[in-house]
Amino acid sequence: MKAFILVGHGKLPKAMIQSVKMMTGDIPNLYSICLMPEEGTDQLKIKMKKLKTELALYKEILVFADLFGGTPANTLFQTYQKDSRFSFITGMNFPMVLMAVLTPNASKEEIILVGQTGIKDLQAKEQVKDLESTNSEILITKKESKAKQSTIHVRIDSRGIHGQVTTAWLPYLQVNRIVVIDDLAINNPTQKIALKMACPEQVKLSILSTDTAVKRFRDDVSYKNENILVLILRVETLKEIDKKDFIFKEINLGNVPARKDTRKYRQTIHLTDREREIIKKIITKGTKFTAQMVPNDAIVDFDEYLD
Structure with a gap:
């Protein structure tokens, strides 16, 4: 079974999980790690350690980070890049997370494509x-x-x-x-x-x-x-x-x-x-x-x- 970790600034990861569960119902393999304004990398690492026991149960772990180059993405990548179970995607948005959760066997390329195609200008004349x-x-x-x-x-x-x-x-x-x-x-x-x-x-x-x-x-x-x-x-x-x-x-x-x-x-x-x-x-x-x-x-x- 695959686990999914959503990491980002503020309460965005928790809010994203709440939105996903509105579509999928309750699912046990979805986790969030939030970096609050008063926190830094040390606090992020502490939160990551708290998940260690639960994450040990999974053979695959896909991390979604909100911002490429941001502290949450950098910290998790530096910590887990040598762990073969982990893979990473930045620029997290709702369509891509939903796609990943509903289709656990989807490749990173497929997930990213869904994230990109979900971006539309609703007022575009065409x-x-x-x-x-x-x-x-x-x-x-x-x-x-x-x-x-x-x-x-x-x-x-x-x-x-x-x-x-x-x-x-x-x-x-x-x-x-x-x-x-x-x-x-x-x-x-x-x-x-x-x-x-x-x-x-x-x-x-x-x-x-x-x-x-x-x-x-x-x-x-x-x-x-x-x-x-x-x-x-x-x-x-x-x-x-x-x-x-x-x-x-x-x-x-x-x-x-x-x-x-x-x-x-x-x-x-x-x-x-x-x-x-x-x-x-x-x-x-x-x-x-x-x-x-x-x-x-x-x-x-x-x-x-x-x-």
């Missing part, structure tokens, strides 16, 4: 133009369709397409199409651009109204042979889908944020009384609700929380 003009709704014609049925995974997540979805759920479920169902998003050009921007290039994207979504899932042609992740941004959308006499077999509650008049059911699930009643009604129709933030987390039967 990129915005591409997003506005992209026709993401690609359907299969009857001539192309085969007997194999589509596989559909459904998740309620107010954040839409974001880090947990792209780095954890898409690879885990081997998704090749995301279907976002939301009657508000379909009429919001800015939100549609944001969704297209967040969707990986190799994954097809459909942003649909509840009417269109139900029609597509009812026919036997549109999404043949596809592995689909359905993202529902609002619990209220389930009510609109139910009005059309359509249900999903299972729905994963990922993130429903805290708002006025909501009750906390789990760390990332907060429901109003109205939303609670919508879910309870859908359960009576035969849908099973689970709660699971990331694939590494245990699957929780959310039906029991509503009893």
Whole structure:
């Protein structure tokens, strides 16, 4: 097993680990070493020694440092450069750390490339133009369709397409199409651009109204042979889908944020009384609700929380 050490100035390494765990769930092989303003190399070495026993369990250790030539990077490199278990990358950023943790066998070159390609100018004219003009709704014609049925995974997540979805759920479920169902998003050009921007290039994207979504899932042609992740941004959308006499077999509650008049059911699930009643009604129709933030987390039967 490989260990990862994040080292840098101030509380950045700890904050980076917190961000990573939001995507991956709790993982034991991720460590941080922080150099605070009042500290120097001696304090860094003391912190490193405290990890000695735990690090002895690993055959490979990858160190991410925030700044090339900085004291944290220099100190760890000078201390461990002769230990063949250690390798080092500087210029640490979130995409590269996430890539390394989720893909332990990735090479340093691959990790660095992910870190570089994750840097984008969101206001670049060329990129915005591409997003506005992209026709993401690609359907299969009857001539192309085969007997194999589509596989559909459904998740309620107010954040839409974001880090947990792209780095954890898409690879885990081997998704090749995301279907976002939301009657508000379909009429919001800015939100549609944001969704297209967040969707990986190799994954097809459909942003649909509840009417269109139900029609597509009812026919036997549109999404043949596809592995689909359905993202529902609002619990209220389930009510609109139910009005059309359509249900999903299972729905994963990922993130429903805290708002006025909501009750906390789990760390990332907060429901109003109205939303609670919508879910309870859908359960009576035969849908099973689970709660699971990331694939590494245990699957929780959310039906029991509503009893």
